[in-house]
Amino acid sequence: MPKDQLKGIQDEYDVVVIGSGLAGLTCANILGRMGRRVLILEHHYQLGGMATWFKRKRGHIFDISLHGFPHGMVKSCKRYWNDDIASRIEPIRGIRFDNPQFSFETTYDRKDFTRILMERFQQPKERVEDFFDKARSFNFYDDDGTTTGQFLERCFPGRNDVHHLLMEPIAYANGSTLADPALTFGIVFSNFMSKGVYIFKGGTDLMIGLMKKELIENGVDIRIYSDVQQVQLAGGKVAGVVCNGRPIKCKSVVSNANLKVTIQHLIGEEHFAPEFVESARRVRLSSSSCQVYMGLKAGESFEYLGDLFFTSTLDHFDSVALCAKDVTSRTFSCYYPDTRPGSGRYSIVSSTNANWEDWATLSEDAYEAEKAKLIEETILALERYLPDIRGKLDWIEAATPGTFSRYTKTMQGATFGTKFEGLGVSKGIPEQVPGMWHAGSVGIIMSGWLGTINYGVIVSNEVDSYLSRNKAV
Numbered sequence: 001m002p003k004d005q006l007k008g009i010q011d012e013y014d015v016v017v018i019g020s021g022l023a024g025l026t027c028a029n030i031l032g033r034m035g036r037r038v039l040i041l042e043h044h045y046q047l048g049g050m051a052t053w054f055k056r057k058r059g060h061i062f063d064i065s066l067h068g069f070p071h072g073m074v075k076s077c078k079r080y081w082n083d084d085i086a087s088r089i090e091p092i093r094g095i096r097f098d099n100p101q102f103s104f105e106t107t108y109d110r111k112d113f114t115r116i117l118m119e120r121f122q123q124p125k126e127r128v129e130d131f132f133d134k135a136r137s138f139n140f141y142d143d144d145g146t147t148t149g150q151f152l153e154r155c156f157p158g159r160n161d162v163h164h165l166l167m168e169p170i171a172y173a174n175g176s177t178l179a180d181p182a183l184t185f186g187i188v189f190s191n192f193m194s195k196g197v198y199i200f201k202g203g204t205d206l207m208i209g210l211m212k213k214e215l216i217e218n219g220v221d222i223r224i225y226s227d228v229q230q231v232q233l234a235g236g237k238v239a240g241v242v243c244n245g246r247p248i249k250c251k252s253v254v255s256n257a258n259l260k261v262t263i264q265h266l267i268g269e270e271h272f273a274p275e276f277v278e279s280a281r282r283v284r285l286s287s288s289s290c291q292v293y294m295g296l297k298a299g300e301s302f303e304y305l306g307d308l309f310f311t312s313t314l315d316h317f318d319s320v321a322l323c324a325k326d327v328t329s330r331t332f333s334c335y336y337p338d339t340r341p342g343s344g345r346y347s348i349v350s351s352t353n354a355n356w357e358d359w360a361t362l363s364e365d366a367y368e369a370e371k372a373k374l375i376e377e378t379i380l381a382l383e384r385y386l387p388d389i390r391g392k393l394d395w396i397e398a399a400t401p402g403t404f405s406r407y408t409k410t411m412q413g414a415t416f417g418t419k420f421e422g423l424g425v426s427k428g429i430p431e432q433v434p435g436m437w438h439a440g441s442v443g444i445i446m447s448g449w450l451g452t453i454n455y456g457v458i459v460s461n462e463v464d465s466y467l468s469r470n471k472a473v
């Protein structure tokens, strides 16, 4: 690490963005385009936050969160990034399910799901259409207390197999459960159903590289290895940040760090009204994740298994079991050579939802033993579908909630930020501390690649009007 990461920065910025997750990068890019003086400070050596990748010897490269997102990414990337990035977003070929209740492949869109619900699950057309229409009609202001579980039960009474089908991909897509508000399910599910699931061709490294290029073209200053310890206030308003122990003056701050970390540590609860502090303390974090990364030797391959393969050994859908350390449910993301055209390489990433406390409390030895067990059980599960896979692998390693927390400084390795109540708290920050915003995974609907990019856009516009209103600040 070079000594002075902050060498050459300006004396003052219009905006400092703390963190380079997709929300932070997008917010910074738009403000840079608007001519604002922007500085991104990222504690890690790589940009992207959870949208990241890592390389290993013998030519392996693994993506952490490049599994799938809705078609809306094309529009968002076109508008708020550029055509080059948007043009590399392509639909995946197929999603497979295998569990004791059902087994098939789908394109995961409304047309195919209507067919599947009618033919395989014997649901009448009107009921299926009614379900899709209701799911699509939900919006942010609709929270009447109905949970996703209640909504699914109303639409398909007594049909746990149907609930399983509808819920499992969404639980993987944003960590939500049957107890979360129905509107969060309706919005995210309908986003996917409009046109299916998409992926960025070329890998996360290419996408983040293209984003960095545009940020630099738009005049945004970027510093890595730059850990922000504090947001500084003067007269109750944002006046700067302290980064790597050094004060930096700015008129506004956008924190892409975890919501609770932003309020409790970066700003400090003493700067908020007591009732706001209480509501922030009550915000629940989303669950975390474990992953097993498996790289095939150069020249080895495996037969098509779907791009995303949802497997479970349970004969019913169960939100609690989905996160348990005794894994019953795994999603295999299969990467074929066309993920990174020209690479010729195959890899598989297995993801399971996980609870922070199941891993955080383990001793060092127990942690290593649990990690080894996770890897071995994952290979055994995969051998059911690819019996000769073990001999083809030459790189295997695992990440746990602690890994995600270490690299992105997120509280408790929360993969998708906070539960629904986090959105109101995040949006309320500028009313409490003028000049201060939060942009990043919150409220279930503002998480995932698309959700966070869109939240970054919303916040950039608010920051811009604040700066215009406070020209003399």
Ligand SMILES: Cc1cc2nc3c(=O)[nH]c(=O)nc-3n(C[C@H](O)[C@H](O)[C@H](O)COP(=O)(O)OP(=O)(O)OC[C@H]3O[C@@H](n4cnc5c(N)ncnc54)[C@H](O)[C@@H]3O)c2cc1C
Pocket: 018, 019, 020, 021, 022, 023, 024, 041, 042, 043, 044, 047, 048, 049, 050, 051, 064, 065, 066, 067, 068, 069, 173, 226, 227, 228, 229, 256, 257, 258, 289, 291, 351, 404, 407, 408, 409, 410, 415, 416, 417, 439, 440, 441, 447, 448, 449, 450, 452
């Ligand atoms: C295993 C896994 C699989 C996923 N799969 C998918 C998927 O298939 N599709 C999808 O759409 N989404 C997926 N996601 C979720 C998605 O990646 C995230 O929701 C999204 O990338 C989060 O973006 P963000 O802007 O909220 O911030 P983050 O990615 O959390 O980034 C925050 C950044 O802030 C930095 N930071 C924090 N504190 C400080 C500080 N004090 N100083 C400086 N820098 C700081 C961090 O280092 C980090 O870079 C997945 C996530 C995980 C972990």
